[in-house]
Amino acid sequence: MPKETPRIAEWLLRRLVPGREGEIIAGDLHEEFVSRGGGRLWYWAEVMSCLAVRLSPHRLTAPDLRQDLHYAVRVLRRNPGYSLTAMLCLGLGIGVNSTVFTMVDELFWEPLPVPHSDRVVAIGRAGEEMTCSYRDYVDFDRRLAMPGGHQFSGLLAYDDLATSLDVDGTSRIIMAEAVSSNFANVLQLPAQAGRWFTPEEDRPGSDPVAVLSDGAWERRFGRSMSVIGRRVRIEAQWYRVVGVAPRGFLGVSPPHTMELWVPLMSRPEVTQLLANAGERERPRVRLIGRLAPGIGMQPAEAAFRLVDTQIRREFPRDPASTPAGLVTVAIAAGSTMPAARQVATPISILLLSVTGIVLLIACVNVANLLLSRSVVREREMAVRRAMGASRWRLARQTLAEGLVLAAGGATLGLSFGYGANQLLARSLPALPHVGLVTLDLNINWRVAAFAAVIAAASALLFTLSPAIEHSRQDLSLSLKSEGAPMRRLRQRDVYVVAQVALSLTLLVAAMLLVRAMQHAQRIEPGFAIDRRLAARIYVSEPEYTPDSGQLFLARLLDAVRATPGVRSAALSYTTPLSFSDAVCTAVERDARPHRAASDVVVPGYFETIGTPIERGRQFEITDQAGSPGVVIVNETFAARYWPNQDAVGKTVWLGCDAKAPRTMAEVVGVAKDAKYESLDEFPRSFVYRPLSQSWVGFVALIVETSGAPGDFTAPLRGVLHRVDPNLRVYEIQTLEQYAADSLWKLRWQASLLAVFGGLAMLLAAVGLYGIVAYAVAQRTREIGVRIAMGAQRADVMWMVLGRGLGLTAIGIGVGLVLSAGVTRLLAMLLYGMSPLDPVAFSVASLGWLTVAMLASYIPARRAMKVDPVVALRWE
Amino acid sequence: MGDHYLGEFEQIVLLAVVRLGDNAYGVPIRREIEKRADRNVSVGALYSTLDRLEAKGYISSWFADPTSERGGRSRRYFRAEPQGIEALALAKEMFDRMWKGVRLA
Numbered sequence: 001m002p003k004e005t006p007r008i009a010e011w012l013l014r015r016l017v018p019g020r021e022g023e024i025i026a027g028d029l030h031e032e033f034v035s036r037g038g039g040r041l042w043y044w045a046e047v048m049s050c051l052a053v054r055l056s057p058h059r060l061t062a063p064d065l066r067q068d069l070h071y072a073v074r075v076l077r078r079n080p081g082y083s084l085t086a087m088l089c090l091g092l093g094i095g096v097n098s099t100v101f102t103m104v105d106e107l108f109w110e111p112l113p114v115p116h117s118d119r120v121v122a123i124g125r126a127g128e129e130m131t132c133s134y135r136d137y138v139d140f141d142r143r144l145a146m147p148g149g150h151q152f153s154g155l156l157a158y159d160d161l162a163t164s165l166d167v168d169g170t171s172r173i174i175m176a177e178a179v180s181s182n183f184a185n186v187l188q189l190p191a192q193a194g195r196w197f198t199p200e201e202d203r204p205g206s207d208p209v210a211v212l213s214d215g216a217w218e219r220r221f222g223r224s225m226s227v228i229g230r231r232v233r234i235e236a237q238w239y240r241v242v243g244v245a246p247r248g249f250l251g252v253s254p255p256h257t258m259e260l261w262v263p264l265m266s267r268p269e270v271t272q273l274l275a276n277a278g279e280r281e282r283p284r285v286r287l288i289g290r291l292a293p294g295i296g297m298q299p300a301e302a303a304f305r306l307v308d309t310q311i312r313r314e315f316p317r318d319p320a321s322t323p324a325g326l327v328t329v330a331i332a333a334g335s336t337m338p339a340a341r342q343v344a345t346p347i348s349i350l351l352l353s354v355t356g357i358v359l360l361i362a363c364v365n366v367a368n369l370l371l372s373r374s375v376v377r378e379r380e381m382a383v384r385r386a387m388g389a390s391r392w393r394l395a396r397q398t399l400a401e402g403l404v405l406a407a408g409g410a411t412l413g414l415s416f417g418y419g420a421n422q423l424l425a426r427s428l429p430a431l432p433h434v435g436l437v438t439l440d441l442n443i444n445w446r447v448a449a450f451a452a453v454i455a456a457a458s459a460l461l462f463t464l465s466p467a468i469e470h471s472r473q474d475l476s477l478s479l480k481s482e483g484a485p486m487r488r489l490r491q492r493d494v495y496v497v498a499q500v501a502l503s504l505t506l507l508v509a510a511m512l513l514v515r516a517m518q519h520a521q522r523i524e525p526g527f528a529i530d531r532r533l534a535a536r537i538y539v540s541e542p543e544y545t546p547d548s549g550q551l552f553l554a555r556l557l558d559a560v561r562a563t564p565g566v567r568s569a570a571l572s573y574t575t576p577l578s579f580s581d582a583v584c585t586a587v588e589r590d591a592r593p594h595r596a597a598s599d600v601v602v603p604g605y606f607e608t609i610g611t612p613i614e615r616g617r618q619f620e621i622t623d624q625a626g627s628p629g630v631v632i633v634n635e636t637f638a639a640r641y642w643p644n645q646d647a648v649g650k651t652v653w654l655g656c657d658a659k660a661p662r663t664m665a666e667v668v669g670v671a672k673d674a675k676y677e678s679l680d681e682f683p684r685s686f687v688y689r690p691l692s693q694s695w696v697g698f699v700a701l702i703v704e705t706s707g708a709p710g711d712f713t714a715p716l717r718g719v720l721h722r723v724d725p726n727l728r729v730y731e732i733q734t735l736e737q738y739a740a741d742s743l744w745k746l747r748w749q750a751s752l753l754a755v756f757g758g759l760a761m762l763l764a765a766v767g768l769y770g771i772v773a774y775a776v777a778q779r780t781r782e783i784g785v786r787i788a789m790g791a792q793r794a795d796v797m798w799m800v801l802g803r804g805l806g807l808t809a810i811g812i813g814v815g816l817v818l819s820a821g822v823t824r825l826l827a828m829l830l831y832g833m834s835p836l837d838p839v840a841f842s843v844a845s846l847g848w849l850t851v852a853m854l855a856s857y858i859p860a861r862r863a864m865k866v867d868p869v870v871a872l873r874w875e
Numbered sequence: 876m877g878d879h880y881l882g883e884f885e886q887i888v889l890l891a892v893v894r895l896g897d898n899a900y901g902v903p904i905r906r907e908i909e910k911r912a913d914r915n916v917s918v919g920a921l922y923s924t925l926d927r928l929e930a931k932g933y934i935s936s937w938f939a940d941p942t943s944e945r946g947g948r949s950r951r952y953f954r955a956e957p958q959g960i961e962a963l964a965l966a967k968e969m970f971d972r973m974w975k976g977v978r979l980a
Contacts, residue, residue, distance in 0.1 A: 020938070023949065024901065027901075027941075027949065027950060030948065032902055045917070050918060051919060
C-alpha cells in the first residue's frame with residue numbers, strides 16, 4: 001500500500017519552488033517515493049536539496065527582472081509628468097549630496113597629483129603637527145631611504161610658511177613651502193619650465209633659488225618664458241627663479257595652495273637654528289616618502305618606528321619638550337596632511353547631514369508620488385494579482401520602477417552636481433591670512449559610486465511604502481470602482497508632516513547662522529573700527545638694521561602724523577582681526593611658561609586703536625632698548641594670573657624655555673580686553689610689548705583718519721612713498737574690511753545652509769502641493785455634490801485648504817520641537833547667541849507658513865472651479 | 876557557440892538525456908546517472924543543472940499530461956538540442972587530447 005508523501009515536506013517543497021516547476025518536482029518525488037516504498041527521511045533530504053533550485057539563476061526568473069525593467073520604463077514613459085517630477089526631485093537631492101561629497105572626498109581621500117600616488121606616504125607623528133627635527137630627518141633619510149635602507153626610495157622634508165612675495169615692486173602675501181632638494185625626485189615631479197632644485201642648492205650659503213607654481217607664473221609673469229633667471233624677493237631674501245612646477249600641482253599641504261617652493265637651507269630661520277649645535281629639536285619639519293617597490297605600509301611604518309626609537313636613544317633629549325607620539329605612516333592624501341584635517345572634519349559633518357536631510361525630503365516626495373500613482377493603478381495591480389502574480393512579483397515591479405527613477409535621478413543629480421561643484425569651488429574666499437584654499441572639485445569614480453549607492457538606497461526607501469501597498473490590497477475592493485482612499489491618505493499625511501518638520505529644521509538652522517552672523521557683526525570688538533586704516537609695511541634687512549629701522553619707523557610715523565586728514569597713527573606687529581603673534585609667559589621664575597597671544601606696539605598705539613588702558617600707563621618714549629623691560633597685559637591675563645590683585649608692578653618672564661635665560665619685564669598697565677583674531681572668539685590672555693624693546697620689521701601702520709578711511713588709501717601710499725620710495729607696502733585696508741573678512745567662515749556656512757534650507761523647503765512645498773492637488777482630484781465627486789447641493793465655492797475651497805494647512809501646522813509644530821533639540825549641536829558656531837533664539841524660530845516658521853499657504857492655495861483654487869455636472873459623471 | 880566547456884556534472888546529465896532519448900524526464904534521468912555513473916544525485920542538484928543547461932540552449936523541455944502515478948501531476952520531458960550535442964562532442968575531444976599519450980602507472 002503506497003504511503004502518503006509527507007505532507008509538510010511537500011508543502012515546503014511547493015514554497016521553495018513555486019509554480020509549475022515545483023509541481024513537476026513533487027511529481028518526480030511522488031513517483032520515486034512510491035517505487036521505493038517509502039522513506040520519510042529520504043523525502044525530506046530531497047526537499048532540502050531543492051534549495052539549490054531556488055537559489056540558482058532560474059530560467060524563469062531572469063527574464064522576469066528584465067521584463068520588470070522594460071515594463072517600468074514603459075509605465076514611466078506613459079506618464080512623463082510624474083516621472084519627470086520624481087526624477088527632478090531625486091536629481092536635486094542626489095545632486096547636492098554628490099557636490100558635498102565631492103568636497104569631502106577632495107579633503108579626505110584625494111591623493112597628491114603626482115605619478116604613482118599610491119606609493120607616496122605622509123609620515124606624521126601622533127598628536128603633533130610636525131614629524132621630527134631636521135637633524136633627525138637627515139638620520140632617517142640615511143637609514144631608511146636608498147641607498148642606506150630598503151623601505152623608502154626617497155624621503156623628503158618640508159614646511160610651509162606664510163610670507164610675502166615681491167615681484168617687480170608688487171608685494172603679495174602668499175603661501176610657500178620650504179623643501180629639501182630631493183623634493184621633485186621623491187614626488188617624481190617634472191618641471192613645466194626650467195628645472196627643480198639640485199642638491200648643491202640646498203646647502204647653507206648657496207645662492208637662493210626658487211620654483212614658481214603654475215598659478216603664480218600665470219598671474220605674476222603672464223606665462224612668459226623669461227621668468228627663468230628672474231629675481232623675486234621673499235622678506236629680506238632675493239631668490240632666482242629656476243623653474244615652474246607642473247600645472248595642477250599645488251604643493252603638499254592640501255587644501256592650501258602654494259605659490260612658491262624654496263630650498264630649506266635658503267631660509268634664514270632654518271640656517272640660524274641649525275647653526276646652533278646644541279639644538280637638536282629645531283627646526284622641525286614634516287616628512288613625505290615614496291615607498292620602495294614591493295614594500296607595504298605596515299613594514300615601512302614598523303621600520304620607521306624602530307629607527308625613531310634608535311635615534312632617541314642615541315641622541316637623548318629633554319622629554320618635557322620633546323613630543324613622544326608614535327610615528328604614523330599613511331598614504332599622502334587629503335586628511336593625512338595635517339592642515340586639511342582641521343579644515344575638513346567639522347564642515348564635512350555639518351554639510352553631509354544637511355544634504356542628507358534634503359535627500360530624505362526628496363525621497364518622501366517621490367514616495368508620495370508613487371503612492372498617488374498606485375491608486376490610479378489599483379485596478380491594474382488587482383487584475384495581475386488575480387492572474388496569479390505573487391505579492392513579491394508586484395513589489396518587485398514597483399522596485400523596478402523605483403530603480404529606473406533613481407537611475408534617472410542619479411544622472412540628473414550628477415549633472416546638477418557638476419554645475420554646483422563649480423559654484424562651490426568659487427564660493428570659497430581667498431583670504432591670504434587664512435591661506436588660499438583651492439578645491440578642485442571634479443567628479444571621479446568615488447563620487448559616481450557614491451551617487452549610485454545613495455540613488456539605490458533612495459530607491460529602496462521610497463518604493464518601500466508603495467510596494468507594501470500594492471501587495472497588501474484587498475482584491476475584491478480594488479476590482480470595484482474607487483478604492484479605500486482614507487487609509488492610504490493617512491500614510492501620506494505622515495510623510496508630508498515629516499517633510500515639513502525636516503525642512504523647517506534646516507531653515508531654523510540657517511536662520512540661526514544668519515542671526516549669529518548679524519550678532520557677530522555687532523559684537524564689541526574692544527577697539528575702534530570706524531575711520532581706521534591699516535597698511536602692512538616691511539622694513540627689511542639688509543637695508544635697515546634694528547637700530548636704523550627704529551629710527552626710520554619713528555621718522556615714518558612723524559611724517560604720517562603730520563599729514564592732513566590724519567588724526568593719529570601708530571604701529572603694531574599684528575593687524576587687528578587678522579592674525580596674532582604669541583609668546584610664552586610665566587609669572588614666576590620657576591613656573592612652566594604658557595603661551596599667550598601678543599603684539600608689539602609703539603607709544604600712542606592705544607589711543608589710535610581706541611583700546612582704553614584701565615590701570616597704569618601706556619608705553620612711553622622713555623621705554624627704550626636699554627631701560628627695564630616693560631609690558632602691558634589685558635584684563636583676562638591679569639585676572640588669570642593675579643586674581644583680585646593689581647597687576648601693575650607685577651613681573652612677567654618672557655620666554656618658552658624655563659631653563660634658558662629669559663627676559664624679565666614689569667607690568668606697567670592693564671588694557672581693556674579686545675577681540676584679536678576674529679569677532680567671535682572667546683576671551684584670551686594678551687600681552688603687549690614695546691617695539692623699542694622687541695624689534696620686528698614687518699609692521700602694521702594703523703591710521704585714524706578724520707574723513708572716510710577708504711578715501712585715504714592713495715594719499716597714504718603717497719606719503720609712504722615720499723618717506724622711502726623703496727619701502728614695501730602690502731595690503732591697505734580699512735579695519736571695517738578686516739572685521740568683515742574675519743567672519744568669512746560664519747558667512748560661508750550661513751550661505752550654504754540657507755541655500756540647502758531653501759531647497760528643502762522648495763521640495764517640501766512641492767510635496768504639500770501634491771497632496772492637496774491629490775485630495776482635490778480624489779474628492780472631485782464629493783465637491784461636485786456639495787456644490788450641486790448649494791455649497792458656496794469659497795467654502796469648498798476652504799474645506800480642501802484646511803487639510804493642507806492642518807498638516808502644515810502639525811509639521812511646523814513637530815519641526816519646532818525637532819529644531820529645539822537639534823540646534824543645540826550648532827551651539828559652537830553661535831558664539832554669544834542662544835541656540836533657541838526666538839527670532840530665528842519665528843521667522844522660519846512664518847516663512848514656511850506663507851509658502852505652505854501658497855502651495856495649498858493654488859490646487860485648492862481648482863476645487864472652486866469644479867463643474868458639478870462633470871464631477872457627478874466622473875467615475 | 877555556447878558558453879565555456881561543460882562542467883563535469885553538466886556533461887553527465889546531458890549524456891543521460893541523450894541516452895534516454897524520448898524517455899528523458901526527471902525520474903529515469905536520475906536513475907540512469909545513479910546506475911551508470913554510480914553517483915547519488917539529489918533532485919535539487921539535478922533540476923538546477925537541467926535549468927542551467929536549458930538556459931544555455933543545450934536542452935529543451937516540454938510538459939506532458941498528468942498521470943496518476945505522480946499523484947495527478949504532469950511530467951517535464953527533456954531533449955538534447957544540436958548545440959548541446961556539439962558541446963558534448965567538443966568536451967569529449969578536449970579530454971581525448973589531454974589523455975593522449977598519458978599512461979597512469
